[in-house]
Amino acid sequence: MAKKLGGIGLACDVTQEAAVRAAFAKVAAHFGGVDIVVSNAGAAWGGRIGEVSDESLRKSFDLNFFSHQYVAQAAVAIMLKQQTGGCLLFNASKQAVNPGPDFGTYGLPKAATLFLSRQYALDYGAQGIRSGAVNADRIRSGLLTDDMVAKRSKARGVSEKDYMSGNLLGREVKASDVAQAFVQLAVAQKTTGGVATVDGGNIAAALR
Ligand SMILES: NC(=O)c1ccc[n+]([C@@H]2O[C@H](COP(=O)([O-])OP(=O)(O)OC[C@H]3O[C@@H](n4cnc5c(N)ncnc54)[C@H](O)[C@@H]3O)[C@@H](O)[C@H]2O)c1
Structure with a gap:
């Protein structure tokens, strides 16, 4: 797929800092730099x-927080050399703002990642590097599988359709909606430190 789009696909365990740096070096060599991450x-x-x-909490922090720091750190090091600014974008979650019961192992590092996004906006704004996050909720994916949707809707006594569209707009939110939010943040040249919420409307997860 990456080749089809004129890009490159690299396998990389993002919890491994050295592997992330090596991947960024390859990407920068291929494209001549890094502008948007x-x-x-x-x-x-x-x-x-x-x-x-302790093990599962640390495993979650490794992936849901530290990997984002490794990615951002590697990208910023290249962006600073380029001196042409750049854009860092993070996939946070509704969990970062409105924790679900028994889901702290996931939500705690996500909350830290939301703040990580703001810290990069603050520390690198003067170099023209923007930073932002997307807060999504209830998107069918490898994380929220069809099987899980079936189980959760059954547990709540609602149809799958009603479960997936249980938001203010009454519409299921798709992965393509999340992708669109990333594109919008990437082109919003005067926006940094912000969060794009893509959840169809959930007042309990609205940011103050
Ligand atoms: N699905 C939702 O409802 C939802 C809601 C809010 C936020 N998110 C966030 O969206 C992002 C994408 O998740 P998704 O829902 O598309 O699920 P997904 O399981 O389809 O995608 C997660 C991806 O992360 C990759 N990954 C996991 N560990 C990795 C590692 N160590 N190194 C490299 N890659 C690794 C997986 O290979 C997979 O491609 C995640 O950050 C998730 O927390 C999802």
């Missing part, structure tokens, strides 16, 4: 917070 990798671990294992 979408830090997207993530996975959801659950459990009641007082009972979760």
Whole structure:
């Protein structure tokens, strides 16, 4: 797919700092630099917070927080050399603002990543590097599989359609809507430190 689009595809475990730096070096060599980064990798671990294992909490922080820091750090190092600014974008989550029960293992590092986005906006704005995050909720994907949607809607006694469109607009939010929000943030030249909410409307997760 990447080749079809004129790009390159690289396998990289983003929890490994050295691997992230090596991937960025390859990307910069291929494209002649780095201008826009979408830090997207993530996975959801659950459990009641007082009972979760240290191991699972650390595993979640490794992926849902530290990998975003490694990606941003590697990108910024290249952007600073280029002296042409840049744009860092992070896939946060509704969990970062409105925690779900027994989902702290996932939500805590996501909240830290939301603040990471703001910290980059603050620390690198003077160099023309913008930073932003997308807060999405309830998107069918490898993280929220069809099987999970079926189980969750059944547990709530609603249809899958009603579960997936249980928001203010009453419409299911798709991965393509999330992608669109990243594109909009990437081209919004005067926007930094912001969050684009893509959840069809959820007042409990609205940012103050
Ligand atoms: N699905 C939702 O409802 C939802 C809501 C809010 C935020 N998000 C966020 O969206 C992002 C994408 O998730 P998704 O929902 O598309 O699920 P997904 O499982 O389809 O995608 C997650 C991706 O992360 C990659 N990944 C996981 N660990 C990795 C690692 N160590 N190194 C490199 N890549 C790794 C996986 O290979 C996969 O491609 C995640 O950050 C997730 O937290 C999802």
